[in-house]
Amino acid sequence: MSSTNKNIDQLSNEVKSSTENQLMPKWQDIAKAIKEIVIVADYCGKPRDGKFMQGYKKQYRNLFNTEKPDEYIVEYAKNRFPNKEKYMEMKEQYKQWYRFEPRLLKAIEDLNLLYYKLAKPNFKDLTKIRSEISNFLDNNEIDNIDKFLSEN
Template sequence: MSTTIQNIDQVSTEVKSFKPTWQDIKKAIVDIVKVDVYYKKSKDSKFMQNYKKRYTELHQAEDPDTYILTNAKKIYPNEDKYIKMKRQYQKYTCSQN
């Protein structure tokens, strides 16, 4: 009687955290703008102007990696502020449905 042994690749389920690069942020901004265009939203809306401004400032920064960290700290200076903004967003998305 013969037996076979199968090697099963083990996949880690551990989530690794990483600091996003300025290229990751740039791609996210571009993707957000593409979705807005896809849904035929106004290119002059406050939403679009905000992301155009962020994209431009990112490209004009001398050190984009430092810029994204500084900007993130400005938007979310502490965990309490982050949680507050997250809850506001959740309330907004729930009210839209």
């Protein structure tokens, strides 16, 4: 590949990365989506002291009580959706659970889509994981840990 093509590819990747960063949800977007779920849930008659409302209230409060909310939402999203399969599985479950409450389902799907966008750049494919685990199991890192533990 010529130098010019490499530069064009690099520029293309930089522009793509810049565009993706602009589209990434911020903590304020997450807070707004959670608030919308609570509003719609109240409208649908969910009890405020019930598990559903209290769960989203806890998410909302945690978001405002953390020192670095933008980092917090990325970690939360990665834990919630470690891969695309988990996201799709949860999406189907929510469709079943809230099939008779379309407004609530829409609000939940909107929030989950924000979390998905945050988690997606961290997804690993199974082939990459297999390779990483093979390397992990084949290296002698554990010997160093044993040595460290025996010295202390």
